[in-house]
Amino acid sequence: MSSATESPARTYRVRTYGCQMNVHDSERLSGLLEEAGYTAAAGDDDADVVVLNTCAVRENADNRLYGNLGHLRPVKDAHPGMQIAVGGCLAQKDRGEIVRRAPWVDVVFGTHNVGSLPALLERARHNAEAQVEIAEALEVFPSTLPAKRDSAYSGWVSISVGCNNTCTFCIVPALRGKEKDRRPGEILAEVQALVDQGVLEVTLLGQNVNAYGVEFRDRGAFADLLRAAGRIDGLERIRFTSPHPREFTDDVIEAMAETPAVCHQLHMPLQSGSDDVLRRMRRGYRQDRYLGIIDRVRAAMPDAAITTDIIVGFPGETEEDFEQTLEVVRRARFASAFTFQYSKRPGTPAAEMDGQLPKAVVQERYLRLTALQDQISWDENRKLIGQLVELLVASGEGSKDAARGRLSGRGRDGRLVHFTAAEGIRPGDVVETVITEAAPHHLVADGVLLSHRRTRAGDASEAGTRPTTPGVSLGMPQVGVPAPLPVLASGC
Numbered sequence: 176m177s178s179a180t181e182s183p184a185r186t187y188r189v190r191t192y193g194c195q196m197n198v199h200d201s202e203r204l205s206g207l208l209e210e211a212g213y214t215a216a217a218g219d220d221d222a223d224v225v226v227l228n229t230c231a232v233r234e235n236a237d238n239r240l241y242g243n244l245g246h247l248r249p250v251k252d253a254h255p256g257m258q259i260a261v262g263g264c265l266a267q268k269d270r271g272e273i274v275r276r277a278p279w280v281d282v283v284f285g286t287h288n289v290g291s292l293p294a295l296l297e298r299a300r301h302n303a304e305a306q307v308e309i310a311e312a313l314e315v316f317p318s319t320l321p322a323k324r325d326s327a328y329s330g331w332v333s334i335s336v337g338c339n340n341t342c343t344f345c346i347v348p349a350l351r352g353k354e355k356d357r358r359p360g361e362i363l364a365e366v367q368a369l370v371d372q373g374v375l376e377v378t379l380l381g382q383n384v385n386a387y388g389v390e391f392r393d394r395g396a397f398a399d400l401l402r403a404a405g406r407i408d409g410l411e412r413i414r415f416t417s418p419h420p421r422e423f424t425d426d427v428i429e430a431m432a433e434t435p436a437v438c439h440q441l442h443m444p445l446q447s448g449s450d451d452v453l454r455r456m457r458r459g460y461r462q463d464r465y466l467g468i469i470d471r472v473r474a475a476m477p478d479a480a481i482t483t484d485i486i487v488g489f490p491g492e493t494e495e496d497f498e499q500t501l502e503v504v505r506r507a508r509f510a511s512a513f514t515f516q517y518s519k520r521p522g523t524p525a526a527e528m529d530g531q532l533p534k535a536v537v538q539e540r541y542l543r544l545t546a547l548q549d550q551i552s553w554d555e556n557r558k559l560i561g562q563l564v565e566l567l568v569a570s571g572e573g574s575k576d577a578a579r580g581r582l583s584g585r586g587r588d589g590r591l592v593h594f595t596a597a598e599g600i601r602p603g604d605v606v607e608t609v610i611t612e613a614a615p616h617h618l619v620a621d622g623v624l625l626s627h628r629r630t631r632a633g634d635a636s637e638a639g640t641r642p643t644t645p646g647v648s649l650g651m652p653q654v655g656v657p658a659p660l661p662v663l664a665s666g667c
């Protein structure tokens with residue numbers, strides 16, 4: 176049998192759809208493929224292996240997948256030896272259906288067996304037939320797999336995967352399974368490994384991040400983790416996403432306020448302001464509880480930027496229900512909100528509910544909500560004019576920067592700031608400046624920079640190097656070995 180390690184010239188490309196989980200899973204797919212001897216391709220069309228990391232959350236995700244696969248077919252026909260792999264939530268859901276509808280696909284793998292990809296590609300090549308392998312439960316905790324990071328200055332670190340909740344609009348529990356928590360020592364070791372390579376900012380990631388500890392029955396585990404990460408020397412910014420209001424506890428607010436490295440930024444999904452809709456969404460909290468958390472966060476951290484997700488037009492949502500959402504938005508004064516028009520997701524309880532609303536009603540409410548939120552975002556941003564901000568310089572965040580002689584960075588509160596460029600500033604460096612102008616979705620700092628700190632992350636950006644995190648040795652799948660060993664038992 177030939178092996179991918181004997182064909183180091185084979186190139187790959189990973190295309191990512193969906194949430195941060197998928198973005199981070201794609202970093203792992205890249206890490207796995209590079210460890211198996213593949214190298215990154217310059218473009219989609221010349222890659223020997225194209226991996227589509229799919230998302231099942233959005234409406235029409237399957238149409239988009241089959242459309243993309245249709246476009247890839249002539250590319251593959253013209254490129255002997257090319258392989259196409261489909262992974263992620265949609266693969267977990269559609270399984271063998273994918274190769275039935277698109278027989279030119281070589282590999283289908285699910286959310287629980289990401290580590291199998293190199294072996295499946297190898298097997299498909301060797302057997303000259305499509306390989307579909309979907310695991311029902313997590314085989315290897317994803318963060319035990321190697322990852323090639325996208326950013327030199329900022330890294331994702333998974334602390335849990337899966338979710339024990341049963342929100343009626345959400346397909347995640349069906350596709351990602353029950354929550355699995357990673358041991359704190361392992362998480363902190365990964366954070367340390369990133370910091371050792373110059374990373375300044377880490378975002379702790381979980382579908383329901385503040386439920387962390389549920390598996391080992393420690394209610395204080397998430398706050399403890401924030402404090403422990405805050406003690407890592409050289410780690411300047413700690414963020415986390417996404418916390419669930421039901422599990423939000425005051426010890427997390429205290430840990431945020433008392434740990435200097437934890438950013439005063441909170442992304443906490445509201446989904447609806449109506450108690451009745453929240454009940455039918457099975458969210459497990461009510462308006463009062465949500466606003467209470469916000470009040471306590473603001474009391475402890477008056478400069479906190481709070482952002483949210485809101486769904487408009489959930490089945491049965493009345494005008495009064497929607498007014499309740501507007502009321503919470505007025506009171507919470509979010510820095511920004513991701514607003515979604517409800518759309519049926521097959522396989523979710525909400526898709527079967529009575530009271531599905533006409534598109535025109537949903538659209539009209541959506542426009543009212545975004546107009547209100549844009550006004551609030553703008554008002555809140557205007558309050559920052561004249562304030563000094565510390566920015567972590569970013570890459571690729573300002574499409575008009577070059578034309579306007581600017582660079583972009585993120586404040587500690589997560590806000591995007593476009594500032595006047597100066598000689599020698601690299602992504603990953605840290606600058607200080609003063610806000611001069613506000614728009615609903617960004618800030619501008621057109622004055623002279625007050626300081627510029629060159630960092631190791633900036634050096635890495637300039638050199639074009641990216642951090643890598645090796646997989647731990649337990650259960651690492653080897654090329655040619657079909658199934659990885661299960662490692663996420665109790666002992667990690």
Ligand code: SF4
Pocket residue numbers: 338339340341342345346347348382383419
């Ligand atoms: S908390 Fe709800 S919305 Fe979030 S992943 Fe779990 S089930 Fe889905």
